[in-house]
Amino acid sequence: xxxxxxxxxxxxxxxxxxxxxxxxxxxxxxxxxxxxxxxxxxxxxxxxxxxxxxxxxxxxxxxxxxxxxxxxxxxxxxxxxxxxxxxxxxxxxxxxxxxxxxxxxxxxxxxxxxxxxxxxxxxxxxxxxxxxxxxxxxxxxxxxxxxxxxxxxxxxxxxxxxxxxxxxxxxxxxxxxxxxxxxxxxxxxxxxxxxxxxxxxxxxxxxxxxxxxxxxxxxxxxxxxxxxxxxxxxxxxxxxxxxxxxxxxxxxxxxxxxxxxxxxxxxxxxxxxxxxxxxxxxxxxxxxxxxxxxxxxxxxxxxxxxxxxxxxxxxxxxxxxxxxxxxxxxxx
Amino acid sequence: xxxxxxxxxxxxxxxxxxxxxxxxxxxxxxxxxxxxxxxxxxxxxxxxxxxxxxxxxxxxxxxxxxxxxxxxxxxxxxxxxxxxxxxxxxxxxxxxxxxxxxxxxxxxxxxxxxxxxxxxxxxxxxxxxxxxxxxxxxxxxxxxxxxxxxxxxxxxxxxxxxxxxxxxxxxxxxxxxxxxxxxxxxxxxxxxxxxxxxxxxxxxxxxxxxxxxxxxxxxxxxxxxxxxxxxxxxxxxxxxxxxxxxxxxxxxxxxxxxxxxxxxxxxxxxxxxxxxxxxxxxxxxxxxxxxxxxxxxxxxxxxxxxxxxxxxxxxxxxxxxxxxxxxxxxxxxxxxxxxxxxxxxxxxxxxxxxxxxxxxxxxxxxxxxxxxxxxxxxxxxxxxxxxxxxxxxxxxxxxxxxxxxxxxxxxxxxxxxxxxxxxxxxxxxxxxxxxxxxxxxxxxxxxxxxxxxx
Numbered sequence: 001x002x003x004x005x006x007x008x009x010x011x012x013x014x015x016x017x018x019x020x021x022x023x024x025x026x027x028x029x030x031x032x033x034x035x036x037x038x039x040x041x042x043x044x045x046x047x048x049x050x051x052x053x054x055x056x057x058x059x060x061x062x063x064x065x066x067x068x069x070x071x072x073x074x075x076x077x078x079x080x081x082x083x084x085x086x087x088x089x090x091x092x093x094x095x096x097x098x099x100x101x102x103x104x105x106x107x108x109x110x111x112x113x114x115x116x117x118x119x120x121x122x123x124x125x126x127x128x129x130x131x132x133x134x135x136x137x138x139x140x141x142x143x144x145x146x147x148x149x150x151x152x153x154x155x156x157x158x159x160x161x162x163x164x165x166x167x168x169x170x171x172x173x174x175x176x177x178x179x180x181x182x183x184x185x186x187x188x189x190x191x192x193x194x195x196x197x198x199x200x201x202x203x204x205x206x207x208x209x210x211x212x213x214x215x216x217x218x219x220x221x222x223x224x225x226x227x228x229x230x231x232x233x234x235x236x237x238x239x240x241x242x243x244x245x246x247x248x249x250x251x252x253x254x255x256x257x258x259x260x261x262x263x264x265x266x267x268x269x270x271x272x273x274x275x276x277x278x279x280x281x282x283x284x285x286x287x288x289x290x291x292x293x294x295x296x297x298x299x300x301x302x303x304x305x306x307x308x309x310x311x312x313x314x315x316x317x318x319x320x321x322x323x324x325x326x327x328x329x330x331x332x
Numbered sequence: 333x334x335x336x337x338x339x340x341x342x343x344x345x346x347x348x349x350x351x352x353x354x355x356x357x358x359x360x361x362x363x364x365x366x367x368x369x370x371x372x373x374x375x376x377x378x379x380x381x382x383x384x385x386x387x388x389x390x391x392x393x394x395x396x397x398x399x400x401x402x403x404x405x406x407x408x409x410x411x412x413x414x415x416x417x418x419x420x421x422x423x424x425x426x427x428x429x430x431x432x433x434x435x436x437x438x439x440x441x442x443x444x445x446x447x448x449x450x451x452x453x454x455x456x457x458x459x460x461x462x463x464x465x466x467x468x469x470x471x472x473x474x475x476x477x478x479x480x481x482x483x484x485x486x487x488x489x490x491x492x493x494x495x496x497x498x499x500x501x502x503x504x505x506x507x508x509x510x511x512x513x514x515x516x517x518x519x520x521x522x523x524x525x526x527x528x529x530x531x532x533x534x535x536x537x538x539x540x541x542x543x544x545x546x547x548x549x550x551x552x553x554x555x556x557x558x559x560x561x562x563x564x565x566x567x568x569x570x571x572x573x574x575x576x577x578x579x580x581x582x583x584x585x586x587x588x589x590x591x592x593x594x595x596x597x598x599x600x601x602x603x604x605x606x607x608x609x610x611x612x613x614x615x616x617x618x619x620x621x622x623x624x625x626x627x628x629x630x631x632x633x634x635x636x637x638x639x640x641x642x643x644x645x646x647x648x649x650x651x652x653x654x655x656x657x658x659x660x661x662x663x664x665x666x667x668x669x670x671x672x673x674x675x676x677x678x679x680x681x682x683x684x685x686x687x688x689x690x691x692x693x694x695x696x697x698x699x700x701x702x703x704x705x706x707x708x709x710x711x712x713x714x715x716x717x718x719x720x721x722x723x724x725x726x727x728x729x730x731x732x733x734x735x736x737x738x739x740x741x742x743x744x745x746x747x748x749x750x751x752x753x754x755x756x757x758x759x760x761x762x763x764x765x766x767x768x769x770x771x772x773x774x775x776x777x778x779x780x781x782x783x784x785x786x
Contacts, residue, residue, distance in 0.1 A: 017641070017670040021685060023771040025757030026678040026701055027352050027516065028708045032764045034715055090712065132713035221718065270717045275729055277721075324727045326752040327587060328597040 038091035040219040044210035045098055045265065051193050051203040052102060055168045059106025060199050064098065066110055070117030071097030078126040092131050096120055099265055100139040102200025103258065103305070104146075105159045107169060112146050112153050119145035136312045137269045140305050147305070156180075156301055159196055173197045175257045175301035184247040190255040200265075201258035211264025220268035223277050227284015228263035228291070229254065235292040259291060262304035272312040279315075279322035286311045286318075343595070345578035346588040349725045350758045352516050352581055352679065354555060358645040359519045359638040364527055366452050366649045367662055369445035373653030374426045374436040375401065375412050379692040380483040381490045382408030387437055391422045397446055398629050401437055404478070410491045410693075411481040413629035415651030418442040428692065429656065429675030429684035436690070439653070452649060455632050460530035460621060462570050465541040470498055473542040473624050480623030481630045481693075486510060486521075486584065486613030487676060489694035492620065495603075495610045496542045504543035504610045508593060509536045511552040511559060511614040512577060512584030515677025518697040520634040521614050523647040525552070525559035528618055529566035535617025536572050538624045543610055548572045549593055550614070555579040581679060582756040586611050588725050600752045615696075635691055637663045639678075641670030641700030650691050656698055657687025671703040678705075679757045712765040720759035720769060726752050730759035730769045737776030742783050745776050753777070 052060040075093040079086050100120055104113060120142025128134040147154045156176035161169050171177075173196045174185035189195050193203025200207075214220035236253035240246060253259065258266075267273065267287045274283050287307045294303020378384040383406035395401060395414040402412040421438040428434060446454060478493035496504075509532065513521040525532060532550065540548045550567065552560050554576050564574045577583050577592050587598045589611060596607040604611050612620070615633060622628045631652060638645040643664025650659060656675065660666060666673075674681035675689070678699050720730035729748050736745035753773050760769040 017666045017668060019670065019685065020672050020706070021683040022672065022706070023768060023774070024674075024678070024680050024682065024755070025761050025770060026672060026674055026681065026683065026699075026706055027761060028766060029350070029352070029762050030707070030709070032719070032762070033709050033766075034712050034717075034764045037715070037717060037764055092715075130713070132715045218719075218722075219717075271715050273716075275716055275718045275721050275731065277718075280718075319732075323748060324721070324729065326600055326728055326749045327591065327726045328599045328602065328752075329749070330599050 034092075035090045037219045038095050040214065040217050041095045041265070042091065042098065044214040044219070045102070045200075047206040047209045048102060048200045048203065048261065048265070049098065051206040052199040055193055055202060056106040056199055057166050059166060059169060062110070063104055063106050063108065063113055063199055064101045066113035067101035067104070067117050068094055068097035070114045071100065071121055074118045074121035078122055079130070082126065082130075084130070090131070093121065096125070096138045099200075100142050102261065103139060103143050103198050103266070105154065105197075106199050107159060107161050107164070108150070108153045112150050115149065116142035116146040132271055134271055135315070136309055137266060137272045140266060140309050143305055144309060168194060168196045168202070171196045173301065178248055179301040184252065185256070187251055187255060190252065198258055201261040204255040204260050207260035207264055211260065214264060214268065220264065221270075221277070221280045223280035224268045224273060224284040225263040227281045227286075228259070228267055228288040231285040231288025232259060232292055235289060239292075239296070253292075253295070257295070257302040258304045262287070262291070262308060266304065266308050267311070272315060274315050274318045274322060276319070276322045276324055278324070279318045282318050282322065283311055283315065286314070344576065344592055345580060345583065346591045346725055348723050348727070348758075349580045349582060349588070350723050350761050351579070352761060354579070355517045356519050356522065356555070358517065358640075359636050359647055360522060362523070362646045364452070364456075364523050364634055364647045364649050366448055367651070367654065367659065369416050369441060369447050370651065370654045370658055372438060372440050373415055373651055374424065374438050374655070374688075374690045375653045376426055376428060376434045376436045376690060376692055377402060377412070378432070378434045379412070379489060379652070379694065380410045381488065382406060384434070385409060385412050387423060389420045389437070391420055393420045394418070394442065395420060395439060398631055400629070401439070404491070408491055408494055410483050411479065411629075412437070413481055413631050414439055415631035415653055416441050416445055427686045427689055429689045429695070430682040431684070451632070455622070455649060456528040456531055456618065460534040461625065462530075462533060462537065465537050468538075468541055468624060470542055473538060474498070476624045476627065477620055480619065480628065482616060482619045482623060483693045484613055485615035485619065485633055485693060485696070487680070487694050487696050489692070492612060492616055495605065495612070496539065499605065502605050503608060504545050504605070505547065505608040506594060507536065507539045507543055507545040507548045508589060508609060508611045509539070509548070509550040509614055509617050510584055510586070510589055510611055511550055511556075511563070512589060513556075514553060514579075514581045514584035515679055515696070516581070517638045517699045518636045518677045519638065520636040520647055520696050522556055522559055524614055524618065524634050525556070526562050529562040531618040531621050532563065532614045533566045533570060533572060534621035534625060535612075535619070537570060538620050539610060539612060539617065540571070545610070549575045551575045551577050551589055551593055553577050553579040553583055581758060582725055585725065585754065585756060587754075600749070630693065633691070633693065633695070635659060635695055636697035637700075638697060639700040640702040640705050641667050641672070643667055652693055653690045655688045655690055656684065659691070659698055660687065660700070666700060667702070669702040669704070670700050672701045672706050674699040674701065679761070680755065709766045711767055714765055714767060717764060719762045719764060723758040723762050725756060725758060726754065728753055730773065731767070733776055734767060734769050734772040737772040737779070740779055742780055745780050750776050750780055
């Protein structure tokens with residue numbers, strides 16, 4: 001009996017290899033996963049978040065906690081409502097939350113961030129079928145929603161609170177000051193970020209550091225920021241040439257407002273931007289051109305959000321225009 | 333490495349592609365070993381692109397080593413020859429490694445067999461001339477290649493004579509001998525280049541003679557400097573140029589190789605012939621040399637048996653028709669953690685289950701991967717990151733093709749040129765969401781083809 005048991009124990013060990021079949025290729029690159037890409041975005045956002053915390057202190061802490069928390073809660077609620085498995089571990093919702101928080105003014109009341117988060121995840125993403133299916137950048141959908149719903153809180157005046165304990169918040173935003181009175185903020189302040197504004201947009205330097213990391217990791221496609229910045233530089237340059245007296249130079253256009261934050265972190269959302277390198281360049285240039293149009297002619301001092309949303313809507317069209325020609329395509 | 337071939341019009345590489353771990357180390361230093369003659373072989377009647385071969389022997393007939401047992405069934409087809417001496421059995425059915433069931437001629441070993449060093453010398457040894465090819469008549473060469481049953485040994489198994497038949501409308505000006513072996517793990521071409529470079533050079537010169545090509549290149553990736561050296565030495569004094577290419581997958585794909593070396597683009601759906609080029613693998617070149625110079629048919633080929641799942645990785649000189657299982661046994665069997673058996677390399681090979689599946693003319697290797705090697709992350713949704721677009725050597729948009737395939741959207745699939753895909757696997761390899769892009773493209777292609785036949 002004992003002998004028999006031993007035999008049956010050793011037999012399956014000998015037959016150990018379990019063979020599978022699967023379609024080729026049988027190797028897969030393991031160094032990149034969707035989750036890793038999202039973590040990359042969070043890493044790239046670190047300098048921006050750090051700068052926001054330094055400049056806006058408690059305002060930034062509050063807004064980040066509200067937005068990330070609400071986004072996660074919204075995702076949990078909506079995926080449950082759809083009867084899907086919860087996918088918080090891919091970090092994509094956290095990315096939406098952080099970007100949303102960084103695009104809002106620190107002074108906005110708690111319910112603004114809360115409602116923006118639910119609009120971002122609900123209307124921006126879940127409604128279209130979840131991650132990968134949305135047409136518009138979810139964070140920008142959330143922001144657009146509250147921008148219209150709470151026009152005062154997100155209007156230029158909503159940004160500053162003369163009684164605030166934090167220095168930056170006591171001033172109006174540089175974009176607004178310029179729009180209203182033509183007074184130009186010192187370039188260095190815009191570059192380092194010691195000005196008022198949305199939490200993540202003030203420091204050009206932090207956005208550039210994070211953005212370069214993203215492009216270097218190829219988590220963001222360099223074509224998009226190059227397109228955005230290139231278009232803004234060209235159009236602002238033409239503006240400068242036509243209006244040589246203006247003190248708001250090309251560099252002010254580039255470092256001011258949320259241009260760099262938008263170029264590196266918002267426009268580069270892969271889901272809502274085109275697929276091919278050429279398409280990405282067109283998309284970026286379109287965003288840049290629309291930003292300049294909105295800055296120059298709209299009632300708002302800044303136009304990044306609307307520019308990105310508008311270009312998101314033409315992404316399918318750009319994809320269709322930029323179907324690459326296969327190698328050896330026969331010329332028609 | 334300063335070995336890059338500066339003169340090539342294509343710059344020595346192609347755009348995009350991937351660089352998977354090479355893993356040539358398992359078997360690159362293992363000299364080609366001769367597999368002992370099997371007791372029985374199964375010769376599938378369909379081993380080539382095109383029409384199946386037609387048997388010309390009756391059951392119970394005795395055949396000698398190298399005797400023809402089947403004729404080509406059409407122009408695009410190839411004859412078959414007995415790789416062992418023996419007795420023909422009743423025609424049966426065998427399962428190829430790619431899952432296809434095809435008729436096959438079984439031959440049971442009977443009588444004295446050529447084996448060991450004698451067989452090696454018979455196939456690869458001896459003197460291989462570097463000149464005097466002018467004396468061969470062009471039609472004579474084509475007939476010899478066709479008669480020897482040679483097909484592309486790189487894996488595609490396209491009947492070789494078809495490429496070399498004189499074509500007045502589309503003359504060949506360049507011959508490319510493909511020694512890239514860009515598939516990870518495989519080393520059969522590499523060992524052949526080290527051990528029989530003279531045979532490859534002879535074969536290249538045969539190809540040069542039959543086409544009247546002005547230029548003959550042998551293309552090798554820069555991760556095989558020893559092979560480059562061996563072939564440069566062997567080709568010294570001839571018109572052959574040994575070109576070094578960047579190590580990148582799929583450098584050894586015909587269209588990519590042509591682009592890398594000549595800068596020419598083979599039209600979608602076309603053949604290298606359309607741009608005046610003939611491409612043959614190094615193994616095919618040796619078979620051509622042997623057929624033309626010695627009048628011997630294709631009966632054996634070099635097969636790499638490799639991967640983490642095989643006990644002793646080896647490069648083997650194996651008879652066509654030998655069961656894959658016998659090669660695995662000869663290499664010490666599977667290890668305990670073997671998880672997948674692949675005929676070919678890991679990027680484009682087929683996983684098989686039947687150990688009786690025979691080696692065919694297109695079998696370049698048997699790769700046995702372990703569970704750790706085939707480990708794949710769970711499939712997640714596409715976030716349209718565009719990595720697949722960045723690597724596609726054909727400049728396609730794989731994620732759109734996959735979408736079209738999932739929705740059976742023939743219009744979308746065609747708009748994104750689904751038929752231009754040759755399933756190299758670069759997209760599925762790189763995909764951060766682990767989407768089975770190649771498999772989806774395959775089903776998509778099938779839907780498109782079915783629709784066009786309606």
